[in-house]
Amino acid sequence: MANCMVFHTQIASIIEVLANAAVADICKLVEDDYAVFRLEMSQCQKENRALRRKLQFLELKVARERVLVSRPNSVKILDRYRRMARGEGHLTGGHSSFVKPVGHNTWRDDQPITVDEGSGTSTQHVIVIESADAEGAGPGVKQEKTEGEVEPRQSRDIQTGLAGAPPVATEDPTITPAPPRNRCSITDVNGMPNAALKSETDTETLTVTHRLLHTGSDHRSDPERLGLGRLGCPPAPGSEYLPVFHQSQRTVHYHGDGDALDTGVDDLSCSYATEMDLGNISLGLETQTDLSRGDWNQYSSSVYSEGCLDEKGEVIVVDEVTVKVEGDAPPTWNADSHLGDRHSQGRDVLEYRGSSETNKNVVTHSPLHTLRDHDPVSTSMGPPDSHGHVLFDQVLNSNDRARVEAQGRGATSGNSKEKRFLCMFCKKGFSCPQKVEIHQRVHTGVKPFSCTQCHMCFAQAGDLKRHQMVHTGEKPYSCPQCEKRFSRQHQLKRHLKVHTGERPFACTHCGKRFSERSNLRIHQQKMHTAHV
DNA sequence: CTGGGGATGGGGCCC
DNA sequence: CGGGCCCCATCCCCA
Numbered sequence: 001m002a003n004c005m006v007f008h009t010q011i012a013s014i015i016e017v018l019a020n021a022a023v024a025d026i027c028k029l030v031e032d033d034y035a036v037f038r039l040e041m042s043q044c045q046k047e048n049r050a051l052r053r054k055l056q057f058l059e060l061k062v063a064r065e066r067v068l069v070s071r072p073n074s075v076k077i078l079d080r081y082r083r084m085a086r087g088e089g090h091l092t093g094g095h096s097s098f099v100k101p102v103g104h105n106t107w108r109d110d111q112p113i114t115v116d117e118g119s120g121t122s123t124q125h126v127i128v129i130e131s132a133d134a135e136g137a138g139p140g141v142k143q144e145k146t147e148g149e150v151e152p153r154q155s156r157d158i159q160t161g162l163a164g165a166p167p168v169a170t171e172d173p174t175i176t177p178a179p180p181r182n183r184c185s186i187t188d189v190n191g192m193p194n195a196a197l198k199s200e201t202d203t204e205t206l207t208v209t210h211r212l213l214h215t216g217s218d219h220r221s222d223p224e225r226l227g228l229g230r231l232g233c234p235p236a237p238g239s240e241y242l243p244v245f246h247q248s249q250r251t252v253h254y255h256g257d258g259d260a261l262d263t264g265v266d267d268l269s270c271s272y273a274t275e276m277d278l279g280n281i282s283l284g285l286e287t288q289t290d291l292s293r294g295d296w297n298q299y300s301s302s303v304y305s306e307g308c309l310d311e312k313g314e315v316i317v318v319d320e321v322t323v324k325v326e327g328d329a330p331p332t333w334n335a336d337s338h339l340g341d342r343h344s345q346g347r348d349v350l351e352y353r354g355s356s357e358t359n360k361n362v363v364t365h366s367p368l369h370t371l372r373d374h375d376p377v378s379t380s381m382g383p384p385d386s387h388g389h390v391l392f393d394q395v396l397n398s399n400d401r402a403r404v405e406a407q408g409r410g411a412t413s414g415n416s417k418e419k420r421f422l423c424m425f426c427k428k429g430f431s432c433p434q435k436v437e438i439h440q441r442v443h444t445g446v447k448p449f450s451c452t453q454c455h456m457c458f459a460q461a462g463d464l465k466r467h468q469m470v471h472t473g474e475k476p477y478s479c480p481q482c483e484k485r486f487s488r489q490h491q492l493k494r495h496l497k498v499h500t501g502e503r504p505f506a507c508t509h510c511g512k513r514f515s516e517r518s519n520l521r522i523h524q525q526k527m528h529t530a531h532v
Numbered sequence: 533c534t535g536g537g538g539a540t541g542g543g544g545c546c547c
Numbered sequence: 548c549g550g551g552c553c554c555c556a557t558c559c560c561c562a
Contacts, residue, residue: 488550490551490552
């Protein structure tokens with residue numbers, strides 16, 4: 001019994017010893033880990049302080065640079081850039097770009113910055129900071145174009161800031177449309193497609209990616225092309241407007257389902273995601289000694305990135321509803337433009353297009369007026385269409401009659417075929433009564449064929465069908481040279497003159513040649529009015 | 533800023 | 548009905 005007690009006591013003591021040893025080990029481990037943790041903490045804090053000091057240092061340099069740039073006489077900074085642009089140092093590009101820091105409002109957007117070299121020998125490199133439209137392109141965006149820069153019309157050099165600090169002034173292209181006719185002359189920094197730009201301490205690396213984007217024809221993003229109508233009126237979907245397709249709009253904004261589709265914003269986005277590496281920009285400003293040594297490749301001042309620049313319709317494939325974005329903004333449906341458009345469209349009804357001088361004095365009426373004022377006698381000559389669009393030329397002016405008569409004379413004089421059916425207005429002969437009826441619509445203004453999309457009316461069914469292509473966006477004729485597309489063959493044929501250089505129409509006064517007769521006529525009216 | 537010219541969209545109309 | 552041409556309006560670029 002006593003042995004048993006002793007045994008238990010020994011067991012208990014052993015357990016206690018083991019437990020103590022285990023606790024001691026655990027405590028030791030915890031202490032060790034805690035020591036390591038504290039060590040790491042102290043290192044992190046140390047790094048944090050170092051980074052904070054660095055940040056303060058950079059901010060200080062930025063502030064200093066701001067002061068220098070804001071002062072007219074502080075041109076050394078820009079002078080360095082100019083030299084950089086000239087290729088001094090290691091730069092090979094003929095131009096450079098730089099961006100003012102975000103929130104840097106010292107430069108006026110439209111303020112040209114003239115760089116005065118110390119020697120005073122040259123002002124050739126006037127750095128013009130073209131406005132990137134501060135409202136449109138956002139703060140901090142600057143574009144520079146040096147003289148001699150050839151600005152490609154169909155391609156742009158784009159710099160895209162990728163690495164380094166996150167973009168400071170990145171703009172959402174869906175929010176801010178591109179400024180109108182914004183010249184996106186974005187240039188390379190040092191002519192290298194990819195350049196690693198290092199700071200003086202080699203601790204910061206900024207990668208510049210040079211990207212060449214082909215954006216097609218340089219159709220700009222005018223505000224009127226961005227969902228605004230020509231008259232500056234935004235489309236009013238859902239409102240009580242007359243949905244007449246704007247004639248001169250080059251793109252089709254199809255409202256097949258009656259809903260207003262506005263692609264004017266997102267199809268022409270041209271925004272700049274600017275990134276400013278404060279370290280780099282200020283480095284170039286402060287380390288003059290380094291720069292003077294010609295280490296230009298180490299420094300960069302700007303990084304650009306450009307958003308999507310889809311402006312070319314042949315590139316963009318839109319769904320069947322939006323149909324097309326053919327280089328321009330979608331058409332705008334609004335009542336004002338509608339009326340104005342109808343005004344012009346009604347010219348063929350109520351005014352003659354012969355003499356522009358005469359036309360100036362011709363009071364034109366929209367077909368709506370004509371409809372109200374139509375001659376009851378005339379309406380009996382042609383059946384109104386289903387929409388009641390009886391458009392009669394009740395005020396055919398003298399020019400119109402002259403034109404019609406001339407057409408009639410020309411038509412009847414040279415006709416070899418038997419054309420017994422004469423127009424009762426111009427005596428022009430036709431082979432069958434149907435043709436006479438169709439022809440007489442020229443005089444009567446009857447347009448039985450109306451478009452269901454825009455309420456335009458046409459005298460001939462083929463005209464309506466052709467007009468429908470405006471809404472469908474169908475462009476079956478493509479240029480083999482430039483992939484441009486046209487809805488009509490004649491347009492393609494006319495366009496081909498661009499490539500062939502054909503200029504068949506010569507001015508009889510100065511010999512200047514034109515590819516289009518209408519352009520020749522305009523030229524003669526403007527330049528040789530006294531002779532014509 | 534402005535005018536001239538190039539280019540294009542699109543309606544009118546004839547064949 | 549489609550092809551073709553004429554013409555005007557308009558946009559855009561550039562000097």
